[in-house]
Amino acid sequence: MSELPPMSPPGEPPPPGAPSPAPPHPPLRVVHIDEDFVAVSKPSGLLVHRDEHYPDAPAALQTVRDQLGRFLYPFHRLDRATSGLLLFGFSRDGAAALQAALAAADAHKDYQALLRWPGSNRGLADAWTCDRPLHDEKDVPREARTEFALVERFRHCALVRCRIFTGRYHQIRRHANHCGRHVLGDTTHGKGRINAAFRERYGLPRLFLHLQHISMSHPRTGVRIELSDPLPMDLAQVLERLRAEPTPSCPPSPC
Numbered sequence: 001m002s003e004l005p006p007m008s009p010p011g012e013p014p015p016p017g018a019p020s021p022a023p024p025h026p027p028l029r030v031v032h033i034d035e036d037f038v039a040v041s042k043p044s045g046l047l048v049h050r051d052e053h054y055p056d057a058p059a060a061l062q063t064v065r066d067q068l069g070r071f072l073y074p075f076h077r078l079d080r081a082t083s084g085l086l087l088f089g090f091s092r093d094g095a096a097a098l099q100a101a102l103a104a105a106d107a108h109k110d111y112q113a114l115l116r117w118p119g120s121n122r123g124l125a126d127a128w129t130c131d132r133p134l135h136d137e138k139d140v141p142r143e144a145r146t147e148f149a150l151v152e153r154f155r156h157c158a159l160v161r162c163r164i165f166t167g168r169y170h171q172i173r174r175h176a177n178h179c180g181r182h183v184l185g186d187t188t189h190g191k192g193r194i195n196a197a198f199r200e201r202y203g204l205p206r207l208f209l210h211l212q213h214i215s216m217s218h219p220r221t222g223v224r225i226e227l228s229d230p231l232p233m234d235l236a237q238v239l240e241r242l243r244a245e246p247t248p249s250c251p252p253s254p255c
Contacts, residue, residue, distance in 0.1 A: 025058035027067045031085060032227055036094045036220055038072075040064055041229045042086040044206050048077055060086055075099035079170065081185075084111070084211025085229045097219035103167070107216040110163050111172055112151070112231060113183050114208035114238070116194060117158035120180035126150035130175040134168040144168045146175040154242040157184060157198070162209075172209060184208050202241045205234050 028040040040060065042048070047059040065072050072088040073095035087102070089095030101107060118124070127149040133141040145165040152159040160181075162172045170189065176182050177189040184190065184198050185207040198204040214227040231239070 024066065025060075025063040028060060028063055028086075031229055032225070033068075035090070036218070037087055037089045037098055038064065038068065039085055039087045039214070039227050041232075042078055042083060043232065044081055044083040044234075047080050048086065049074060061088065064088060076102060077167070078211060079173075079207075079209075081207040082111075082209045082211065083232055083235075085214050085227055086211075087214070094220070101216045101219040102214070104216065108163060108213065109211065110161055110213040110215075112210045112212045112235075113160050113162050113172060113176065114157055114185075114204075114235075115148075115160045115176055115181040115183060116191070117153060117156060117181060119182075124179060124181070128179070130179055132175060132178055134171060134174055136169065142166070142168055144171055144175065146172055148176070148179075148181075152239075155245050157242070159239065173207075198238075202238050204238050208235055208238065210235060 025046065028042065030038060030040055032039040042060050046063075047057055049061040050057060050059045061072055061074060070090060072090070073092050075089050075095040075098050076087040078084060078086050087098065089098050102109070127147075129145065129147050131143075131145045134144040135141050143166060147163040147165070149161045149163075150158055151161050162176075164171055168174075173183050173186050173189045177186070182190040182194075185195055185204050186209075187195065187207075195204075210229070210231055212229055212231070214225075216225055217223070218225050230236075
C-alpha cells in the first residue's frame with residue numbers, strides 16, 4: 001500500500017485559490033493512543049482520506065489530525081461504507097513499521113458482518129475459508145484469503161466473524177459474494193432486493209461490515225496490542241430486531 005504525504009497541520013491557511021474546506025466532522029472516538037500511533041473508531045460513510053473523487057469531503061485523516069493537532073501518516077485503510085478500527089501513525093518510519101506489523105502472519109484483523117444465510121451455496125459449512133485470487137485495478141490476479149466463522153444465526157441471515165490475511169480491495173465483500181453469502185447492505189456486490197427487504201423489515205441502514213478487533217505486535221516495543229471497537233448503535237439495533245424473531249429450528253428456505 002503506498003503511503004500518502006502528511007496533511008497540513010491544523011490552523012495553516014489554505015493556499016490562494018483553494019476551494020472552501022468542508023464543514024468539520026465531529027471528533028472521532030480514540031480507542032488507543034501511544035507515541036507511535038493512534039487508533040480511532042471510524043463511522044460508516046466517512047472517507048479515510050480525501051481523493052480526486054471527493055476533494056472537499058470530510059475525511060478521517062483531516063478530522064483526527066485537527067483533533068490531536070499532529071501530523072498523521074496513514075498505513076491502514078477501511079472502505080468508506082465500513083465502520084470500525086482505523087489506525088494512523090505519527091511518523092513516516094513508524095507508519096511503515098506498523099504497516100509491516102499489521103501484515104505479519106501473527107496479526108489478526110477480525111470483522112463482524114451480517115451475511116445472507118444459508119445463501120446460494122448450501123454446501124458450505126458454518127466455518128470456511130475462501131482463497132480465491134482477486135483482481136486488482138489493473139486486472140492482475142492477487143493472492144487473497146479470508147476465513148469466515150458463524151457467530152450467531154438468525155432468520156435468513158447470520159452474524160459472521162471474518163478474518164482477513166490479505167488486504168485486497170473489497171476483499172470480504174467479494175469473497176462473501178463469491179461464496180453465495182453476500183454481506184447484507186452491500187450495494188456493490190450484494191442483491192438489491194434482499195438489501196431492500198432487510199432495510200424495510202429490520203432497519204438496516206447501510207453495509208453491515210465492522211472492523212471490531214485488531215491484534216498485532218507493536219513493532220517498536222514488541223508488546224502484543226489488542227484493540228477492540230464494539231458494534232455501533234445502528235448495527236446493534238439491527239441485531240436486536242433479528243433476535244426478537246424466533247430462530248428456525250430447521251434449515252430455512254434459501255432467501
